[in-house]
Amino acid sequence: MKIASLDQLPSIPMQMEGAVGVLKQVPVGKDDGSPNFSFRVFTVEPDGNTPYHIHESEHLNYVIHGEGVLVDIDGNQHPVKAGDFGFVEPNEKHQYRNTSATQALTFICAVPVQYE
Numbered sequence: 001m002k003i004a005s006l007d008q009l010p011s012i013p014m015q016m017e018g019a020v021g022v023l024k025q026v027p028v029g030k031d032d033g034s035p036n037f038s039f040r041v042f043t044v045e046p047d048g049n050t051p052y053h054i055h056e057s058e059h060l061n062y063v064i065h066g067e068g069v070l071v072d073i074d075g076n077q078h079p080v081k082a083g084d085f086g087f088v089e090p091n092e093k094h095q096y097r098n099t100s101a102t103q104a105l106t107f108i109c110a111v112p113v114q115y116e
Contacts, residue, residue, distance in 0.1 A: 002032050006041060014042070014050070021048025021098075030113040038116035044068065044098040044105040052095040057112050059094070061086035066105035071095040080107075 004027035014022035022044050029038035041064070044050065052071065061070075063084045069077035070086050073093040080086060080096075086107075088094045098105035 002028065004028060009041075011043065016051045016053070018051030018053070019049070021045030022050055026116065029116045034113055036113060038111055038113045040109045040111070040116065042096070042107055042109055044096055044107075046098055046101050046103065048105075049097040050095050052093060054091055054093050055088075055111070055115055056090055057115050058090050059086075059088040060110040061088070061096075062108045064106045064108060066098065066100060066103050068096055068098040068100070068105040071097060080105075 006025060006027065009025045009027060011023040011025055014024050022042055025041040027039055027041060028034055029040070042050065063080050063082050065082050067079070067081040070080050071077050071094060096105065096107065
């Protein structure tokens, strides 16, 4: 069993090409012995964005704080805010963008551990 507090976990800058102002935390993942799922928390700084990218697995997202948009494969921007869930299908190009100039956008991204 493990209990993880976000305020006690390291925040690591995302190194993926196209990421702007994104920090990553992993409260539960393969290093904890999780056989199936990894829960990652991404904090996107004001006016920042995740890379516009594709994964072979689905993503289950929950917005903890802030607001922004989830960009789909056609470039359409879907507004998201704290309390919203997002589902990204396998091989669906996507990107999170923080549309605020003053507050962070923070969301949980659950994926199979091999995509951690």
